[in-house]
Amino acid sequence: MPATASELLAVTASRLLGDHKIVFAGVGTPLLASALAKSTHAPHLTIVVEGGVVGLEVLPGRLPISTNEMRAGRRAVMLPSITQTFLYAQRGFFDYGFLGGAQIDPHGNINTSVIGPPDHPRVRLPGSGGACDIITHCREIFIVTMHERRRFVEQVDFITSPGYLGGHDARRRAGLLFGEITTVITNLALMRFDSETRRMRLDAVQAGVTVDHVREQTGFDLPMAPQVGELAVPSEEELRFLRLLDPDRLFLG
Amino acid sequence: MTFVEARRRMEGKDRALRDKRMPAGDAARLVHDGHHVAIGGCLYSRTPLVTLREILRLRRVDLTLSRNLMCYEGELFLVAGATRSLVTSWIGIGLPWGLSRITREFVEGGQARLEEWSHLALGLRYRAAAMGVPFLPTLSMLGSDLLGRTSARTMTCPFTGETLCLVPALFPDVAVIHVHRADCFGNAQIDGYPHMDPDLAAAAATVILSAEEIVSTDEIRRTADRTVIPFFTVDAVVEAPFGAYPHECYGRYEADLDHIGAYARGVAAGGAAAVQAYLDEYVYGLDTFDAYLERFGAGRLRRQQQAAQELTR
Numbered sequence: 001m002p003a004t005a006s007e008l009l010a011v012t013a014s015r016l017l018g019d020h021k022i023v024f025a026g027v028g029t030p031l032l033a034s035a036l037a038k039s040t041h042a043p044h045l046t047i048v049v050e051g052g053v054v055g056l057e058v059l060p061g062r063l064p065i066s067t068n069e070m071r072a073g074r075r076a077v078m079l080p081s082i083t084q085t086f087l088y089a090q091r092g093f094f095d096y097g098f099l100g101g102a103q104i105d106p107h108g109n110i111n112t113s114v115i116g117p118p119d120h121p122r123v124r125l126p127g128s129g130g131a132c133d134i135i136t137h138c139r140e141i142f143i144v145t146m147h148e149r150r151r152f153v154e155q156v157d158f159i160t161s162p163g164y165l166g167g168h169d170a171r172r173r174a175g176l177l178f179g180e181i182t183t184v185i186t187n188l189a190l191m192r193f194d195s196e197t198r199r200m201r202l203d204a205v206q207a208g209v210t211v212d213h214v215r216e217q218t219g220f221d222l223p224m225a226p227q228v229g230e231l232a233v234p235s236e237e238e239l240r241f242l243r244l245l246d247p248d249r250l251f252l253g
Numbered sequence: 254m255t256f257v258e259a260r261r262r263m264e265g266k267d268r269a270l271r272d273k274r275m276p277a278g279d280a281a282r283l284v285h286d287g288h289h290v291a292i293g294g295c296l297y298s299r300t301p302l303v304t305l306r307e308i309l310r311l312r313r314v315d316l317t318l319s320r321n322l323m324c325y326e327g328e329l330f331l332v333a334g335a336t337r338s339l340v341t342s343w344i345g346i347g348l349p350w351g352l353s354r355i356t357r358e359f360v361e362g363g364q365a366r367l368e369e370w371s372h373l374a375l376g377l378r379y380r381a382a383a384m385g386v387p388f389l390p391t392l393s394m395l396g397s398d399l400l401g402r403t404s405a406r407t408m409t410c411p412f413t414g415e416t417l418c419l420v421p422a423l424f425p426d427v428a429v430i431h432v433h434r435a436d437c438f439g440n441a442q443i444d445g446y447p448h449m450d451p452d453l454a455a456a457a458a459t460v461i462l463s464a465e466e467i468v469s470t471d472e473i474r475r476t477a478d479r480t481v482i483p484f485f486t487v488d489a490v491v492e493a494p495f496g497a498y499p500h501e502c503y504g505r506y507e508a509d510l511d512h513i514g515a516y517a518r519g520v521a522a523g524g525a526a527a528v529q530a531y532l533d534e535y536v537y538g539l540d541t542f543d544a545y546l547e548r549f550g551a552g553r554l555r556r557q558q559q560a561a562q563e564l565t566r
Contacts, residue, residue, distance in 0.1 A: 028348050050372060051295060052446045062564070065347040068295040068322070068446055069501055069508060070564040081447045082295065082321055083376030090373070090391065113369060118402060124360040124367065126352065129322060129343035132371035133393045162396030174396035175407070175416030250349055 003234045005146060005187035006253040007242055008206055010036060011234040012185045013098070013144050020044045021095040024138050026130075027064050027072070028251045030098035032242060033144070039241050048094060050130040052085050054078040060244045063251065067130075086130065089137035092178065097138025099131050100145045103156040106200045106220045107170075108143060108163025108181040108193060110135070111156040118158055128160045135161040140182050147186035147217050154220040164198035171198070189214045190231060191222070204229040256387040259424040262458050272437040273490045277542060280461045280489035281307035284316070284427050291379070291423075291457055292320040293430035294497065295448040297346070297508045300326060301431035303463050303496035306545065308429075309333050309536050319425065321375055321449055324500070325516065328355040329536070332528040337365045340423075342372040350517040354524055370394070370403055374420045379449050381422035382456030390417040428457035431496045432482065433505070435464040436472075439487025442479040445503025445565070454482040463491040465505055495546050495554060507560035509553065 003011065006029060013033035017023055019042040025034045026049070034047045035058045046055050051068025055077035058064075064072035073079055080088070088094065101110035102125055112131055116122030135141050141163075145151060163181045164171045184191040190204040201223045205214060207230055215222055246252045254262075281304055284290055290308070294300045305326055308316075318330055319340035327344055330336040332355060344367065345353050359365035370378065377389040394400045395407070395418050406419045430450050435441040439462055443450060454460050462482070467490070473480060496502075499509035519527040539545045546554065 051298070052448065059564070065349060065510070066296045066298070066322075068298045068448065070298075070445070070503055070561060071507075073445060073503070074564055079446050081376075081451070082372065082449055083380055083452065086373035086376060086393075090393070113398070118398070120363070121361055123352070124357050126345040127341065127343040127367075127369045128371045128397075128399065130372040132397050132399060133373040136393050136395070137373075159396070159398045165396055171396065175418075176392060176396050177415065178392070 003239060004253050006251060007234060007239060008187045009144050009185060010242055011238045012190060012231060013142055014040070016142060016183060017042050017045055017096060022046045022048060022093060023096040024048050024050070024089060024094045024134055025098055027067055029100070029144050031058065031063065032245060032251060035245055036238060036241055040238065048085065050082060050085055052080050052082050054080065058245060061247050063246055065250070086133050086137070089133065092139070094138045095140060097134035097141050099135055099141060099143050099161060101143065101161070103151055103153050104143060104145065104184070105153060105156045107165060107167050107198055108184070108200065109156050109159045109165060110143065110161040110163065111158045113158045113160045115157055131161045135163065135181065136176060136179060138179055140180055143181065143184045145186055147188040147214065149217050149219045152218045152220060164193065167198045168196070188217060192225070199223070201225050202228055204231050206231050207233045254424050256385060256422055259382065260385055266458065268485045270438055270484065273439050273487060274437050274467065274492065275489055277303050277307045277463065277491045277493065280304060280491050281311055283459050283461055283488060284308050284313055286313055287315045288426035289317040289319065291425035291428045291453050292318060292326065293428060293448065293450045293453055294500070295446070296322040296324045297500040297513060298446060299431050299448065299497050299502055300324060300500040301429045301463055301496065302326070302498065302500060303431070303491060303493040303542050304429045304461050306536050306542070309335060309532065319423065321372060325353070328353060328520065328528050329532060331355055331359050331365055332525050333532055339365065340368045340370070342370050342375050346513060346517055350514070354520055355528060358524065368403060369399060371399060374405065376449055377420050378423035379452040379456045381420065382424045383452040386422060388419040388421050390419055392418065394418045423456065425453070425457040427459045427461060428453040429461045430454060430482070431463045431493070431502070433464065433502070434466050434468045435462055435490055436468055436470045437490060438470065438484035439482070439490050440470065440473045440480050440484045441482035441487070442473070442476065443481055447481055451481045454486040460487045461489045461491070462487050463493040463496040465494055465496065465502060467492045493542060498546065498549065498554070501561070504565040505561055506554065506557040507564065509549070509557055512549070
């Protein structure tokens with residue numbers, strides 16, 4: 001069976017994680033990506049989740065749905081309080097952070113709060129949870145999401161998690177001294193940010209996806225890197241491991 | 254409430270070393286109309302459902318509820334007419350169940366107010382209160398639209414010149430917390446995740462504690478390093494095995510995801526009427542917590558206990 005969109009996200013994200021690093025992962029795709037990296041090229045990766053877990057080891061078939069349930073804490077080396085977990089992030093211990101989002105703009109600002117005017121929302125979304133904290137305090141941020149035109153919008157209705165705000169040095173000027181949003185991973189492409197303008201640009205496409213298709217699915221003008229590459233397809237081994245982890249396809253779709 | 258008023262209120266609190274055990278129904282009477290009630294645990298972990306059920310049965314109104322991540326207890330209180338004001342960083346059950354239809358209807362329809370903070374910011378608000386200080390600084394929420402829609406403020410750091418976000422202390426009137434074991438005075442121990450509960454206990458004016466088991470003070474003394482809530486913060490101790498059910502209690506029983514899933518599907522299809530039916534069946538219709546647990550059945554409780562043992566081995 002070829003890779004589903006969710007499997008593509010998990011595989012592409014896992015390849016960005018280095019060995020001997022600490023990743024602040026949410027449940028779902030980030031946890032799948034982290035567990036996959038740990039089982040392949042990054043056996044010494046430490047996974048932290050916001051419910052208060054350091055160093056969990058996922059039990060295949062028993063993936064946690066929330067970050068603070070027993071399944072998430074399996075074989076952890078520490079179960080700190082939620083506040084303490086985030087304070088380790090603020091202190092600068094965590095190399096990577098993962099975020100998803102209902103809306104993302106060209107500067108990596110993310111909305112998970114409201115669609116429509118904040119005072120009279122058309123859709124009340126679940127809210128920040130730890131997303132705003134992760135994008136503020138982790139050192140390298142990966143945004144992982146399905147690539148849809150309604151998600152990739154010129155302007156988000158609400159900034160729940162601040163990316164590069166208006167671009168250039170706006171993030172720094174707002175007082176956000178740390179953290180860099182480096183990569184946006186989707187089922188269609190991999191995007192990074194221009195080092196000057198901090199605007200999103202297309203760096204690589206998923207295997208078999210055309211640049212035109214990526215642009216059609218993006219609600220803003222998406223410039224291209226000088227060389228747009230093509231990502232390697234997921235290997236048999238990567239897919240086998242993901243499907244072992246999530247046999248009920250809770251998160252793999 | 255300022256930190257000065259909160260401190261004065263705390264100075265007047267009864268600190269007598271007395272047996273505080275009481276039924277959940279009596280403990281719930283410490284919650285009055287208009288109170289800010291902070292709920293312990295997190296999402297579907299260690300939710301103090303035994304006490305929340307009794308607060309609902311008392312038909313309290315005008316409550317403000319705060320919780321780090323709010324699960325469907327928020328929906329129960331909204332539909333019951335007990336609250337119109339929620340303070341949280343996130344509300345829902347979990348990714349597979351999608352958005353909360355009830356929260357959407359109440360907030361989008363203007364019937365309820367949802368005040369959103371980042372997870373750390375809310376944690377620091379309880380922490381500041383637990384410390385007895387008026388605020389704590391953080392970089393969280395800078396640059397976000399959460400900043401302008403809450404009572405958070407910014408300042409220039411007098412030492413470094415950097416911009417800081419200041420989050421104000423949150424002093425709940427009542428904190429409702431479920432733990433693994435406590436003695437009759439309220440010295441309490443938690444296994445596994447502490448979530449924000451030790452901070453909640455020190456932040457609130459009144460603390461209602463429920464525990465899976467009541468143990469002797471000698472047993473607490475033997476493992477004093479495990480005690481995370483001291484008796485002098487606690488006002489009521491409720492003995493309640495399975496007191497968080499169908500939510501999980503670390504090492505004791507896993508969340509009953511079948512039950513939660515059935516609830517979520519019912520609400521997705523039936524909206525507020527489905528929540529009202531759930532309240533009628535599981536809250537108003539069952540006079541005792543024992544009757545409530547019987548509704549789930551002993552076999553189910555045992556199954557969830559076994560799952561918890563497997564996961565924490």
